[in-house]
Structure formats: C-alpha cells, structure tokens
Amino acid sequence: HNQFQIMNFPLNPSVLLVMAIPLLGIIYLFANRLKSGTIDPMEKWHDLDILQGILTHSLPANIGEIMEKVNIEQNEQTIGGAATFIQTAEPPQDVKLTGKVVLLLHGAAFTSQTWVDEVPTIATLAALGNKVIAIDLPGFGKTKDEVEDKGSYLSEVIDVLTPNVRPVIVTPSLSGSFIIPLLEKSPEKISAWVPVAPIH
Numbered sequence: 598h599n600q601f602q603i604m605n606f607p608l609n610p611s612v613l614l615v616m617a618i619p620l621l622g623i624i625y626l627f628a629n630r631l632k633s634g635t636i637d638p639m640e641k642w643h644d645l646d647i648l649q650g651i652l653t654h655s656l657p658a659n660i661g662e663i664m665e666k667v668n669i670e671q672n673e674q675t676i677g678g679a680a681t682f683i684q685t686a687e688p689p690q691d692v693k694l695t696g697k698v699v700l701l702l703h704g705a706a707f708t709s710q711t712w713v714d715e716v717p718t719i720a721t722l723a724a725l726g727n728k729v730i731a732i733d734l735p736g737f738g739k740t741k742d743e744v745e746d747k748g749s750y751l752s753e754v755i756d757v758l759t760p761n762v763r764p765v766i767v768t769p770s771l772s773g774s775f776i777i778p779l780l781e782k783s784p785e786k787i788s789a790w791v792p793v794a795p796i797h
Contacts, residue, residue: 663724677750682739702772708738748778
C-alpha cells in the first residue's frame with residue numbers, strides 16, 4: 598500500500614511565482630490535516646477537498662509579524678559527495694510547533710534562494726510552526742558538484758538533514774528527477790509529497 602500521500606497540483610513552472618500563495622495554502626492545509634490525523638493513508642489526492650481546506654484554514658492575522666521573527670540560517674554540508682548549500686528555518690519561540698519538517702527543492706530556473714527572495718515560503722512555513730529546509734540541488738546555485746544517482750542523493754539528504762522526522766517534500770519541475778527515483782526505492786522515507794509539475 599502507499600506509504601505517502603500524493604497531492605497533485607498541476608502547475609507550469611513558468612508561473613510558479615504567480616501561484617505561490619495557493620501553493621502555500623496547500624502545504625498549510627496538508628500540514629494541518631497530518632497534524633489532526635484526518636488523512637487516511639489510502640486516501641488519493643483527487644479525494645482531497647483542497648479548496649474547502651484552504652477556505653476553512655486561513656492564515657493567522659499576524660502572519661507577517663511572525664514571519665519577521667523567522668531566522669533563516671545558511672550553511673554548506675557534504676551530502677552524497679556534493680558540497681550542498683542548505684537554508685534552514687525553525688519556528689519562532691512563541692509559535693506552536695507542528696512537529697513537521699518541510700523540505701523544499703526547486704526547478705531548473707530557480708534555487709533555494711527563490712523560496713526566500715521571490716516567494717517567502719521558508720519564512721511563511723516556519724511562521725506556521727514547521728521546520729523548513731531548502732537546498733540547492735547538485736549542479737545548481739551554490740551547489741556546484743553534480744551527482745549521478747539523484748534518488749540516492751535525496752535519500753541521503755533526508756538521512757543527514759532530518760533523520761528523526763519524515764519530511765513533507767515539495768518538488769517543482771526538475772526536482773521530480775530526484776524525488777521519483779527515491780519514491781521508487783524508499784517511499785517510507787517521506788511523510789508526504791507535494792509535486793508541482795514534476796519532471797522525471
């Protein structure tokens with residue numbers, strides 16, 4: 598049976614930035630459904646009433662103020678043979694923790710910095726109580742090294758960066774070539790997958 602939930606949110610990578618708010622809504626909704634235990638492990642993505650969830654799970658009125666308290670840390674760590682650039686954020690002290698980890702990958706035209714500068718996804722998700730990790734994939738941004746086995750690389754990313762919590766992974770376009778091989782071999786490593794027009 599399925600070890601993870603697939604939420605299929607079709608999106609052309611060229612309009613990723615325009616659709617940032619709906620994407621945040623979906624991630625927020627999914628995190629809340631996981632937290633409340635209302636997701637059936639066998640439930641399919643097309644059975645999820647995403648619109649209703651977004652309408653009934655509005656963002657806190659002071660979300661902007663909370664986001665300003667989020668500290669995004671940057672570092673580099675060798676993972677799978679690649680010196681990987683990593684950005685992480687923890688929820689501010691006065692925010693109730695969800696216990697969830699969200700791992701943000703990126704498309705060919707973007708890097709982890711897109712989740713900081715272009716769309717404030719890292720700060721928003723951290724402000725909602727999640728630990729957030731974003732990386733520059735091998736061969737992109739500040740991660741200059743490349744890898745041959747993308748699935749094994751992503752598996753090691755999870756082992757190194759979030760060893761005790763199975764992450765929710767967001768994978769726009771090109772990053773599908775990392776998540777799909779992982780899911781074929783080790784779907785139990787993640788708690789949820791939010792594909793955004795993934796390319797294998």
